[in-house]
Amino acid sequence: MIRILFAALLTLPLQAYETTGLQVEHRSNPVGLDDSEPRFQWQLTGDEPGLSQTAYQILVASSAEILAGGKADLWDNGKVASPFSHVTYAGKVLPSTTGIHWKVRTWNADGEASPWSEDQHFTTALIGSQPSAPWISFKDTTPFHKDRQKLHLPAPRYYRKQLSTDKKVTRAIAYASALGIYELHLNGERVGDAYFAPGWTNYRKRAYYNAYDLTSQFQQGENTLGAIVADGWYAGYVAYGKLVGYGPFKTGRNIYGKTPALMVQLELSYDDGSTETITTDSSWKVATGPEFEADFLMGEGYDARKELGAWSGNGYDDSKWQNAIPAADNGSHKQVFIDRFKKEEQEFGFVEPPVLQAYPAQPVRITEEIPAESVSELKPGTFVFDLGQNIAGLIRLQIKGEAGQKITIRYGEMLHPDGRLMTENLREARSTDIYICKGDSKGESWSPRFTSHGFQFVELSGLKEKPPLTAVTGLVMHSDTPFSSGFECSDPLVTQVYNNAVWTQRGNWIDLPTDCPQRDERMGWTGDAQIYAASAAYHADVAAFFKKWLRELEDAITPEGYYPSYAPYPFGHGGAIHGTAWSDAGIIVPHSLWQATGNTVFFDAHWPAMTRYMEARKKHDPELEGSAFGAPWGDWLNVDDETPHEYIDLCYFAKICQQMAEMAEAGGHGDEAARYRDWLATLRANFRAHHLQEDGSIEPSSQSAYVLALDCNMLTDPAERRATADHLVKLLASKAGPENTGMSTGFLGTKPLLPVLTDTGHHDLALSLMQSRKFPSWGYEVKNGATTIWERWNSYTEEHGFGGADGKMNAAMNSFSHYAFGAVTEWMMSTLVGIAPAEPGYSKILLHPHFPTKSSDDTDQEPISWVKAHHDSPQGRIAVSWKRQDDGSLLYEASVPPNTTAELILPETSPWTSDEPQTKSQEVGPGQHRFIVK
Ligand code: RAM
Numbered sequence: 001m002i003r004i005l006f007a008a009l010l011t012l013p014l015q016a017y018e019t020t021g022l023q024v025e026h027r028s029n030p031v032g033l034d035d036s037e038p039r040f041q042w043q044l045t046g047d048e049p050g051l052s053q054t055a056y057q058i059l060v061a062s063s064a065e066i067l068a069g070g071k072a073d074l075w076d077n078g079k080v081a082s083p084f085s086h087v088t089y090a091g092k093v094l095p096s097t098t099g100i101h102w103k104v105r106t107w108n109a110d111g112e113a114s115p116w117s118e119d120q121h122f123t124t125a126l127i128g129s130q131p132s133a134p135w136i137s138f139k140d141t142t143p144f145h146k147d148r149q150k151l152h153l154p155a156p157r158y159y160r161k162q163l164s165t166d167k168k169v170t171r172a173i174a175y176a177s178a179l180g181i182y183e184l185h186l187n188g189e190r191v192g193d194a195y196f197a198p199g200w201t202n203y204r205k206r207a208y209y210n211a212y213d214l215t216s217q218f219q220q221g222e223n224t225l226g227a228i229v230a231d232g233w234y235a236g237y238v239a240y241g242k243l244v245g246y247g248p249f250k251t252g253r254n255i256y257g258k259t260p261a262l263m264v265q266l267e268l269s270y271d272d273g274s275t276e277t278i279t280t281d282s283s284w285k286v287a288t289g290p291e292f293e294a295d296f297l298m299g300e301g302y303d304a305r306k307e308l309g310a311w312s313g314n315g316y317d318d319s320k321w322q323n324a325i326p327a328a329d330n331g332s333h334k335q336v337f338i339d340r341f342k343k344e345e346q347e348f349g350f351v352e353p354p355v356l357q358a359y360p361a362q363p364v365r366i367t368e369e370i371p372a373e374s375v376s377e378l379k380p381g382t383f384v385f386d387l388g389q390n391i392a393g394l395i396r397l398q399i400k401g402e403a404g405q406k407i408t409i410r411y412g413e414m415l416h417p418d419g420r421l422m423t424e425n426l427r428e429a430r431s432t433d434i435y436i437c438k439g440d441s442k443g444e445s446w447s448p449r450f451t452s453h454g455f456q457f458v459e460l461s462g463l464k465e466k467p468p469l470t471a472v473t474g475l476v477m478h479s480d481t482p483f484s485s486g487f488e489c490s491d492p493l494v495t496q497v498y499n500n501a502v503w504t505q506r507g508n509w510i511d512l513p514t515d516c517p518q519r520d521e522r523m524g525w526t527g528d529a530q531i532y533a534a535s536a537a538y539h540a541d542v543a544a545f546f547k548k549w550l551r552e553l554e555d556a557i558t559p560e561g562y563y564p565s566y567a568p569y570p571f572g573h574g575g576a577i578h579g580t581a582w583s584d585a586g587i588i589v590p591h592s593l594w595q596a597t598g599n600t601v602f603f604d605a606h607w608p609a610m611t612r613y614m615e616a617r618k619k620h621d622p623e624l625e626g627s628a629f630g631a632p633w634g635d636w637l638n639v640d641d642e643t644p645h646e647y648i649d650l651c652y653f654a655k656i657c658q659q660m661a662e663m664a665e666a667g668g669h670g671d672e673a674a675r676y677r678d679w680l681a682t683l684r685a686n687f688r689a690h691h692l693q694e695d696g697s698i699e700p701s702s703q704s705a706y707v708l709a710l711d712c713n714m715l716t717d718p719a720e721r722r723a724t725a726d727h728l729v730k731l732l733a734s735k736a737g738p739e740n741t742g743m744s745t746g747f748l749g750t751k752p753l754l755p756v757l758t759d760t761g762h763h764d765l766a767l768s769l770m771q772s773r774k775f776p777s778w779g780y781e782v783k784n785g786a787t788t789i790w791e792r793w794n795s796y797t798e799e800h801g802f803g804g805a806d807g808k809m810n811a812a813m814n815s816f817s818h819y820a821f822g823a824v825t826e827w828m829m830s831t832l833v834g835i836a837p838a839e840p841g842y843s844k845i846l847l848h849p850h851f852p853t854k855s856s857d858d859t860d861q862e863p864i865s866w867v868k869a870h871h872d873s874p875q876g877r878i879a880v881s882w883k884r885q886d887d888g889s890l891l892y893e894a895s896v897p898p899n900t901t902a903e904l905i906l907p908e909t910s911p912w913t914s915d916e917p918q919t920k921s922q923e924v925g926p927g928q929h930r931f932i933v934k
Helices: 002-011 064-068 492-508 526-539 543-555 585-597 607-620 645-666 670-691 703-711 718-735 747-759 763-771 778-783 820-833 854-858
Strands: 018-024 031-033 039-045 053-061 086-088 099-108 120-124 157-165 169-179 181-186 206-213 221-230 261-270 275-279 285-288 291-295 299-303 334-338 343-347 355-358 364-371 374-379 382-399 406-412 432-436 444-446 453-461 472-479 485-489 835-837 844-847 866-873 876-884 890-896 901-907 919-924 927-933
Touching (some): 018 099, 018 120, 031 206, 039 053, 039 099, 039 876, 053 064, 064 099, 157 275, 169 181, 206 543, 221 261, 221 291, 364 382, 382 492, 453 472, 472 492, 485 492, 492 526, 492 763, 492 820, 526 585, 526 747, 526 820, 543 585, 585 607, 585 645, 607 645, 607 670, 645 703, 670 703, 703 718, 703 747, 718 747, 747 763, 747 820, 763 820, 820 835, 820 866, 835 866, 844 876, 844 890, 890 901, 901 927
Parallel strands (some): 031 120, 206 355, 299 432, 844 901
Antiparallel strands (some): 039 086, 053 099, 099 120, 157 221, 169 206, 261 275, 291 299, 382 453, 382 472, 406 432, 406 453, 485 866, 835 844, 866 876, 876 890, 890 927
16 A cells, blocks of 8 residues: 555656646635636745746636636637736636636746646626616605604615526526625525625715625525615715714715615526526515614614514515515605705615626625623623724624513723723714524524624623623624735734734725724725725735725716715715825825735726826916815824925825826836926925925924925935934934823824834834834833724823823724724834835835844833744745844844745844944845844
């Protein structure tokens, strides 16, 4: 036996390296792609030092059998000489509603071929067309809700339709969408694991549909389709609409429409080659179920005594259910929509979304369960559970109760000193779920599904006895973007800041990049997104996620061509729809995504809108001096250190001109690049003329004014930059004290603060801010128990609790899960660890670590003595660690993925022993590298 195995092993070809990590449109094996020219990408894996690709071949076939036979009926591009590990589809027209199978092999520099990759597959949705099934609804006889003071929380609706097929089904693909949020069911079971489908869009312009491959669950004979549809963003409460009185009748609900609707189109293929399409129509039945209310912001109510049983199974008695009606039959409901800028009559009856596209990203899923760490009794019958981690999502309730017993579930991110939930920061989001027990003697279990909460603490009331810890389990929910990094260092507090930022991203990646997961806001604020996009792309593969959101951003452009302050844009708020540094997300986010992924589609797909925006911005500021452009969000949430709007605008305009020029060059728009470079030169000249003094100081003299001048490259000469940075250092020192770091930057100034300090020779100061436990700092938050990044530096202070540094803060606008200040992780990865793209998509890598130096021995924390981090780039994993050794030397190790090169910049002498370490740059190739610097 052993001998045979040995012989078999010997005859196996030696597998030098493999082609792995295959993705199509930045997803692995997705169901429902409607891109006619999807992008395919792959990686090379193997230990061979210097491994690189010289050629590749891709096969794309319309069935697994064809591909298994080594054939490709859709595309075989032959052996193509190329170093690029991605290609845009250029085969035969991709058929709709088809399982597509593909694989890739590559050749290395010695001309050896890898084995074929594992077979990959995806299912096309409708390419070049869209679902055309009729939209249905329940007959909605309730009057339009008019009372702003009173919550109106309608029950979700259950829909079902039993169908018979005589022939054998060989393929069953369903396309479904809702105005509202929905779950699809088949034969008694929920289909898929997505939450909040089909996502938030401006439903009047566009909605997404989801594709489901039901083939394996479909039976010959009888099958039943079901769906549950709740209000969601379409008809429910949205953001702070209720708080400020927006929408029809100022209620903050029915922002897009009055009555939710459903659309299902089932495409069946039979074994005789024929096909059939089954759609929603008025033969579908509809009823209410156990949920008596379900709202994204307000929470869900469930009466378990009213459960429907196998409502989506065959043979279910739906004789008491009503017939669904065409959604349009609920009639026209014209009302005046009110927001900050308008009072305008709009249609709130059914309006069919003119564009339906396949949902382009990973769905929101439950990705982790968190058991409760402790439970304490607040008062008789009321108990507070602590998960030990601030999350967004849901809980699973597991209890025993009597029939009719009402359990009220409330959520909070923090506790007051007396143990009560801190709910002031939820504002008008009720964030309360209600469960009414059916009285099952074996116990009962329930999770809401059409709502989401931001919380660490869960309060149960209405209990008769102390519940076990297992009564509450946290269900972590977010857009399921694959994680792509890890960071650890010798200072556990800094490690925790990194993890807190990742947790904050998880808490806010709910279909779109939201600002916060707990209060009545949860909007795609553009300023926050642009500040954080590069960090986000370190933490996770966010390409598909941003592909979706960039469409919503473009849909929300103003008539002048300005990107908005948030997208989707349900209503107008603040000083204007747009604003400096917020609207600029329309340029900065595509640039960040291009850098992280190497894919130019992030700007190619939006180029006309982006250039129109640039023109509109120029028209607003023809002299290129910086202007008050839109809403004055400014250096949001700085600590009493305002920077004038016009000045910020000047710097940000320069930043986006530079980025546009780079993208124009990469996209083959050379003449446009020259134009943006001209503008940039004028903006810089105006900066010099109006803001720069001879001694390098800047007027205005806020910390962020300095930081932005340096970050936006208003100054480019290294000596000049250093002179200006010296003033920034003095400013920081002038505010610092035994209890204070001296930092006073807000959203815009904080992200680039540490990068510009390092860049201008003040890395030790950057490190001491990073490691500080004083106020304000990341460490101060961690010291006070933070497990996510806070919205404000003073969201909580030891002296004033939730009242802010001076006790006067608005505790209601005080999120404990807001990622803007978490953008410091970009500096941790790119600068402290030193992993960054030298070329977009990491085809060339910059490995430039920055170590504490000898001088930092006298800061108040033990200087960081080692780091260990990785990032899964499009080319594969880049791993770096460095360590101060006992003899004072430096051990640096890096792993560079195949098919890349890296520019490695290391000191020539140990940074811990020499006063002025010089650096040396060298090129290293794929493989493991180890250096000891004495
Ligand atoms: C707040 C949001 C967001 C910020 C805007 C200006 O309400 O939470 O973080 O970008 O305002």
